[in-house]
Amino acid sequence: MPVHREIDIVAARREGRALASLLGFSSTEATLVATAISELARNIVLYAKQGEIVLGLLNDGNRRGVVVVARDEGPGIPDIPWAVADGRSTSGGLGLGLPGVRRLMDEFHIASEVGKGTTVVVKKWKR
């Protein structure tokens, strides 16, 4: 899903919730996924102006889950350890909210290059 306007944030998180529900995620788990997507999509709109959110299904034989890829070709993040460091609150609305996204999901991967863009991959497994 392309993400460049605010309305895309709502569309992306709605799709994420629908996919999670389809997999049999509880309402709480689906809300965690939808909230993470909302934050990731907002980062794209705020910092990169445009990018995309890709949703996928996971199956490792024992478990099923949802993977969310948030990709942009924006300015990139110069200091990734700082950006994902825990202990900073997102409540000020400043910062990228990445520590929060990491707490919402089971797995969190980030790759970013200044001037090239950022890709965040997060996964949530069904309990």
Add this chain to the structure above:
Amino acid sequence: MLVPILKQRDYLIATIQAALTDEDLRLLRDGLVEQVGRYRSRGVIVDLTALDVMDSFAARTMRDLAHMTRFRGAEMVIVGIQPEVAFSMVQLGLTLEGVSTALDLEEGLAYLDRRGKAKRPGKSSMTAR
């Protein structure tokens, strides 16, 4: 989706009907702050029962709205935050500092009524003189 704002007694009640975009949230904030003056309201209730996700922007907007409402001389209370939304907020690290909350609309009205009584001079033990 525009959020309808209902006037009841001295209060304004805004009930979210569906997922809100950032622009919807800004319009809600600005509409409520303006209408507090137009209707000389003493209290504002924002009912978030139907809210799908409280992310960092929504939380900040609610906090701003609560403070702006107070600057305008009215009290605001948020009601109806669902269990799964509350759980996500905690995981994400969101707080609603300085914002009053109540379980549902009924509790929200009761809260505002109590606050209203407490504010009236000479009638309450809460003024502590």
